[in-house]
Amino acid sequence: MKKTLAMMLLVLAASTAKAQTTEPARGADVSWCTEMEADGRRFSTAAGTETELMALMKDIGMTAVRLRVWVNPQKQGYGPWCDKADVTAKARRAHAQGLDLMIDFHYSDVFCDPGTQRTPLDWAGYTMEQLKAAMAAHTKDVLQALKDEGIAPKWVQVGNETNNGMLSPLGKIDWSKSGSARYKEYVELSNAGYDAVKAVLPEATVIVHLAGTENASWFFSEFRSAGGKFDMMGLSHYPTENEWNSTAATATHSNVNAARWVKEAAGKLGVPVMICETGFDVSKPALASTVMNDLFARMKEIPQCAGIFYWEPETDGQWKPAYYDIVEWTDDKGNTQRGWRPYAMGAFYTNGRPTAALDAFSGKTHEETNTFPPELTVYDKEGAKVLATFPQTGEGVYAGQLNATEAWMNFHVVDEYHHVWYGTDPADKTALSAADGHWNFWIDSSQTGIYDVEVNLNTMKWTHAYNADATAGVTTVTAGMSDLVEWYDLQGRRLSSPAKGIRLLKKGHRTYKVRLR
Numbered sequence: 027m028k029k030t031l032a033m034m035l036l037v038l039a040a041s042t043a044k045a046q047t048t049e050p051a052r053g054a055d056v057s058w059c060t061e062m063e064a065d066g067r068r069f070s071t072a073a074g075t076e077t078e079l080m081a082l083m084k085d086i087g088m089t090a091v092r093l094r095v096w097v098n099p100q101k102q103g104y105g106p107w108c109d110k111a112d113v114t115a116k117a118r119r120a121h122a123q124g125l126d127l128m129i130d131f132h133y134s135d136v137f138c139d140p141g142t143q144r145t146p147l148d149w150a151g152y153t154m155e156q157l158k159a160a161m162a163a164h165t166k167d168v169l170q171a172l173k174d175e176g177i178a179p180k181w182v183q184v185g186n187e188t189n190n191g192m193l194s195p196l197g198k199i200d201w202s203k204s205g206s207a208r209y210k211e212y213v214e215l216s217n218a219g220y221d222a223v224k225a226v227l228p229e230a231t232v233i234v235h236l237a238g239t240e241n242a243s244w245f246f247s248e249f250r251s252a253g254g255k256f257d258m259m260g261l262s263h264y265p266t267e268n269e270w271n272s273t274a275a276t277a278t279h280s281n282v283n284a285a286r287w288v289k290e291a292a293g294k295l296g297v298p299v300m301i302c303e304t305g306f307d308v309s310k311p312a313l314a315s316t317v318m319n320d321l322f323a324r325m326k327e328i329p330q331c332a333g334i335f336y337w338e339p340e341t342d343g344q345w346k347p348a349y350y351d352i353v354e355w356t357d358d359k360g361n362t363q364r365g366w367r368p369y370a371m372g373a374f375y376t377n378g379r380p381t382a383a384l385d386a387f388s389g390k391t392h393e394e395t396n397t398f399p400p401e402l403t404v405y406d407k408e409g410a411k412v413l414a415t416f417p418q419t420g421e422g423v424y425a426g427q428l429n430a431t432e433a434w435m436n437f438h439v440v441d442e443y444h445h446v447w448y449g450t451d452p453a454d455k456t457a458l459s460a461a462d463g464h465w466n467f468w469i470d471s472s473q474t475g476i477y478d479v480e481v482n483l484n485t486m487k488w489t490h491a492y493n494a495d496a497t498a499g500v501t502t503v504t505a506g507m508s509d510l511v512e513w514y515d516l517q518g519r520r521l522s523s524p525a526k527g528i529r530l531l532k533k534g535h536r537t538y539k540v541r542l543r
Contacts, residue, residue, distance in 0.1 A: 050326065051126060051333025052387045053090035054083055055303065058338050060116060061107045061347060069340060069378045072442050074299060076378075079340060080119040086380060087388035090126035092302065092335050093117060094186065095168055097146035102135040104349045110168050114175065121177045128181040128302070128335070129168070130235070133161060133192055136349075140189035140237050143198065154196055154211060158218040158453055161193075164220035173226060182230050183260055183302065184219030187237040187247070192216065205234060206252035213254045220255040235260035235302055239284040243300070250295065258332060262303035263321070264371065267310065270317045281317070285324035292330030301325065301334040305371035306383060307345040312446070314373065314383035322386045322529035341372030376410055382446065398422045398483055399441045402448075407436040407466055409447075422483040427493070433472035439481055439488075448481075450488075458486040 059079045070076045071085060083091060093116050106112060117127055132138040135146045145152075149160050165184075171182045172179060185192045191199040191212035199209045220232050234256040236245055246259050269279040277283055288299045304321065307313035318336075325331040346368035354364050373383035402424045404414040416426035416439075428437070439448045439458075448458050450465050458481070469477060473492055481488045 047088070047159050048388075050331055051090045051335070051361070052088050053092055053126070053128065053333060053335040054088055054339050054387070055092040055094065055130070055335055055337045055341055056080075056083065057092070057094045057108055057113075057116070057130075058347070059340055060112055061105070062340065062345060064440075065345070065348075067340075067345060067378065069374070072379055074377075074379065074442065078119070080116075080123045080125060082380070083120075084123045084125060086384050088125065089389075090128060090333070091116075091120045091334070092128040092130055093120075093133055094130040096135050097164060097266045098148055099135050101147040102349075103274070103352060104136055107347075109362060110171055113168065114171050114371065117172055117177050117179075118175055121175070126181075127172075127177065127179040128183065128233075129172070129179045130183040130186055130302070131168070133164070133184075133215075133219070138186040138188075138192070140187050143185075143190065143192045144502070145193045145196075149193075152196075152254070154214065157193055157196060158215060159217045162222040162225075165219055166226050166245055169223065169226040171406055178227055179230055181233055181258070181300070182223045182227065183233045184216055184223065186235055187262060188212070188216070188235060189237050189241075206248070206394055207256065209249060209252035210376050213249065213252045215257050217246040231257045233258045233302065235262070235298060237262045238278060239263050239287040239291075240278045242287055243294050246291060254295070258297055259295065259299045260302040260481070261288065261299060262337075263301055264303070264305055265308060265317050265321065266296060267313065270306075271320065276367045281321045281324055284321070285328060288325065288331055290329050292328065296331045298332045299328075300332045302336055303337040305337045305339070305373070308341070308370055308372045308374075308381070311373070311381035311383050314381065315385045318386035324388055334387075336373060336384065337371070338369060339373035339380070341369050342374045342376045343370050343372060344368055344376055377405075377409075379442070402441050402481055403440045404428060404479075405438040405440070409438055416479065416481060424481045424483075426479055428469075428477050428479050428490070430469045430471075430474050430477055432474060435469045435474075436466040437468070439467055449474060456487050456489065458483070458488055 033467045056079060067078055069079045069082050071082065077085065080091065093113050094108050095110070095113050096104070099109055100106060113129070120127055133146070134144045136144065138144070145157075149157060152160060159201065163232070169179070169182070191197045192215055197215040198210050199212050216234060223230055224230050232255070234246070234249065234254065236242060236259070239261050242259055242261055246256070249256075263284045264279060265281055265284075266279040269277040270281055272280040273282050274280070275283070292299050303319070308316050322334060324332060346366065350366040352364070353366055354362055355366070357363050371382050374379060398418060398421065400417045400418055403412055404426075405411065406413055414426050414428050416424040419425045440446070441448070450467055451459055452465060453459055455468070455470060467488070469490060471492065476493050478493050479488065479490045
């Protein structure tokens, strides 16, 4: 008996250790990518190398992608996006990169959320039995198409943010009833999806998805009591600037509370939890990085948290689907409105490069570092066009020339190696700031022409001076400032101690023509 007990304890200890060392998924829902690519959008690494998006996700540190599925989006006027063919094409690309896959069935022709669960137009007028059969057939059809490609999704969602049920009106939760009765039709439909998944992919983890974290414990308890099936709880959590670090008990957008509610639900239900959606204000990448790193740190302390997925990070707050211009909706005053704004919680710049918001998804420990980039990039005021590149002329010191083509010209200075956009403050135009909401750099003069610019990341100061004698394309620096580069004359001869004048500066694989003074 003692030997048997000892063996049981060893097995338990081994399984516990395995569970604790399982790395949580680091993922992103990139369902818009093919639509964006068809619209001309391209994606690049932080250093500016154009890259296929799934490869870029892997390079960033993602281990998985999530793809939504709609039944027949063209019936709603959306277009051929997120249907079976489009999802299969994207899944093929993700699989080629070795990324795990989550499939998110909306069971609709367009987006589903707690307030909108529209039945597909092809299923309009169906009875409950017909709806269950259609759901099952659709689920099996899409998953079998993936399976035929040699792709087995690791997770499958049956419904998206089903706080109030699915496939309205028949599958809507009836809150006027009590207990299990209120969930009856919703559970029947959800279970039809669950069984269909298992029929094609027995090993897949089936997720039921809820918006928000605050109601997870009681909702899934009641759903299970009503006969609902699920292998994992899926939750959406979107922290906000005002609440992300709040400890107030009612702060539903707080990372502190999200972690508390996830732990509570996982402990009560005995099943793991996935943060299927998260995101933050795309215009505040530095703060987004802080918020996401905080979220990861808190969820990592919860063994039952299976991972975190960022929703549509490849967007920049400017691009939007063509469908957004034609859709009609009702505002809180009951008035019919037309058109949706672009999604505002992506994590990419307009130039197609990722922001610091995704640093938390690298899988590395987040550390503040004083490592200086080899160069700084100057962008125009729209952040779309590169105006100049400033090489490092000393430890943390950068110098170059900028052609001011307009009076009081505004511009951005960017550390693209660490995803930091620097700016200034009206109270001290010489001071640098990496905080969100800062002002652009600006030339404090109406004089157009060439300016000598120096940026010092040690003192967090910058200067500029008009240079009437400058030649466009030649960078002016101070002699003796750099021990980190190689110097050559204009004939290509190596210089051990460059004198004043126009010289060639070699930094890594980049070469610059500079004026030493």
